[in-house]
Amino acid sequence: MSSANSNLDMFFKPKTVAVVGVSSQTRKFGHVIFKNFMESNINAKIYPVNPKIDNILGYKCYKSILDIPEPLDLVVIAISRKAVLNVMEECAQKKVRGVIIIAGGFSEIGPEGKKLEDEILKIGSEKNIRIIGPNVIGIYDPYYGVDTLFLPRYRLMRPKRGKISFISQSGAFGSALLDFAASQGVGISKYVSIGNAIDVDVIDVLEYLESDENTNCIMVYIEGLRTKKEKTKNFYNVIKRISLKKPIIILKGGLTEQGQKAAASHTGSISSQIDILKAVFKQTNVIQADDALQLFDMARMLSSSHFPTGRRIAIITNAGGFGVLTTDQLVKQGFDLTTLSKETVEFLKSKMPNEVIISNPTDLIGDSDTERYKIALNKILEDNNVDIVILIILLSLSFVESDIIDVIHAARIKYKKPIVVCTIGGQFTQMMVKMMEENEIPTFPNPKRTVNAVKALIHYAEFCIGREEVCYPLDR
């Protein structure tokens, strides 16, 4: 059950939006943000604000939000920190419901900045204005069309609609990962850069995402909690509750003493939280990533895969070497290869050329085409000894074409068991990988990342099995 406090619809579903600080210089943050709203076909009225210009990109420009002829759900403040307080006062007067403060230079730079933050928060609390920021990129939601990422789209790609939501304390890191996701064909539900989090913090966003129907997996980058003390106490209960509904994957920056020192000057996070957080993660089924790409890998895996009912893994490959390396990685990370049933082996032997090795790994060898993969994949998924299939397809050295995607897609629907693809290569392969990701087939470039992701999937599923409160969609 999420609290009333967690309703953040003013940010994600605003009917009226103003962008304060719209400039005619195309590279200024305010300009890009306003253009983003224009281009995203959002179902909301949008108003540019700048006292110095009359119109921008065909829109009438207002001197102040007070001049806008209707109530405002959301105000994006894209001006330097010194002018923010004044706009906040206008927001209070106008009874605005939510503001996003882009500018940095607040508590992260010292006491003077902290004082400014406190004054802003005071207005917010008194007048019931929810605040995201300061020191943020803000939010991105491809479903509703809110996009405050202040870099142009030719430079920072926007991912398509998907099921992964992403909360990041670091705007730059978060946005770069979003850009990367877009280039890989991976979709996103919501992205929230929480920055200094003087009001809306990671707990608020988690609670909002808990009931968001477009989110089935949440990834989080945090350096420290940055939340009020009474909420810190609640953190344990909130993430335990949510992580049984939707996988939560957390990358914690500053897990070492030197890393914490760096974090302190970055977002002002406090070092003593390390041990508490680690303990909380362990007890609440939260998945800990230990690197940026691992965060992304685990999220792709947990968002798009079926959940396994066991940990018996089979490998199918067209490249013996990659089969060997994947076996090594599985064993190193604590897994065994399953033994295929006698029936499976006999059936496949009767269907395959002599050179093919029907075992685990099953090596379809280099001249395998899509049809050979189809026969092997379906028969092995049907095998009761198999819970998960790792499908290695080195595309640059094979006769497999893009119809392999149809084969995998059909097998997913039929058998409802996790199928993970491992492949590496150049342009041709990368194009195919993008197509696979666009069709929600999780794909990894090397055995290590493949096995890491499989491990996260297995651990999450094992934690959830048999618990009544779990409600992940098994047949999604």
Next chain:
Amino acid sequence: MSSANSNLDMFFKPKTVAVVGVSSQTRKFGHVIFKNFMESNINAKIYPVNPKIDNILGYKCYKSILDIPEPLDLVVIAISRKAVLNVMEECAQKKVRGVIIIAGGFSEIGPEGKKLEDEILKIGSEKNIRIIGPNVIGIYDPYYGVDTLFLPRYRLMRPKRGKISFISQSGAFGSALLDFAASQGVGISKYVSIGNAIDVDVIDVLEYLESDENTNCIMVYIEGLRTKKEKTKNFYNVIKRISLKKPIIILKGGLTEQGQKAAASHTGSISSQIDILKAVFKQTNVIQADDALQLFDMARMLSSSHFPTGRRIAIITNAGGFGVLTTDQLVKQGFDLTTLSKETVEFLKSKMPNEVIISNPTDLIGDSDTERYKIALNKILEDNNVDIVILIILLSLSFVESDIIDVIHAARIKYKKPIVVCTIGGQFTQMMVKMMEENEIPTFPNPKRTVNAVKALIHYAEFCIGREEVCYPLDR
């Protein structure tokens, strides 16, 4: 000193080449291989051989190599295994110097195949014909233009000329990595797929590469040694000698029992070698990779970077979060961050905006442009407390343009210290990464891979420092 036996010029610098098994079907191996020779502008005469056709792609096709009117340095045998022995006999008659046997289905499938291998090798030994294969992709050398990779270039990209050579026991894995290298802008000197290695084996190729002026770093994928007993004894001395001249990075497939089982059916490698090999690597300065991408990362790093004279690392970033994560990874992997000299800090403070954090990491913050990077990079490289710089540049969220490449390039020449770039993002970033790699600036997508590669560089340099026999080019 390399032995006379290690002269493999017949493969890499042939003056006359025949491809046996050229087909008019464009997807057949022989067709693709012959076309590769045509397209690579090799400075050699090339002859297609197929008794059933008269000409192919404008070339007269010969019934047999015996009909070719001049001696042959190299014969590529691209026909099925059953016909290989016959062609080998013709090669003996013709006094051919080297053959590459593409077909599989030899010792890796059992005693019958082993017998065939033995007969082929007997002819080779008696008639002094060097053999690569069977069960191989063969070789690729962009300098001289030998290319027997039997997949078309639209499907499997060919890397440009570079300084990394690559020996792989698995043709498919090796080729996929080559394809990947090409797409990333990474150059290659020579690629040799050694397959069943009945004659030319990993030791022969290592010795050949030892004196190859186009090679400054060697990466190797092996599952087992697959060499004659007397040569196994020599392995230790050979790799110890070479690895002090040129870094050797080895990925060993089958490091676990189950992995070995898989390897046995892949290349027939023998499990008992694991412990011996591990011990040998440790004592000989060979760098061990534990995954496909790590192999590639370490090779890029050791091929293109200066060598550090110490392990004092400085981080420069435009994204605090990535600075924190990289610090965490460094500490986890056993390194400390260096302390910048007072003079460096004071100088940079006088040149930078207030919000910039001059420390280690130095956070140039999100609005940094190339100029700010230039000032920081040069000053920090000048600092006597700094041996290595990790340069984090999140390009999608910055004002850094492609002129950053000029800045890094100039700083490398001036200071001769390792500079490593860490960046992640979408199309724009990936384009920039490719440009950096093409200019030999090693670039990694996440803190973990960055630190892994830095670690390999430091360990290799530390092993070499002070040894007379070391002759790596410090100012390359």
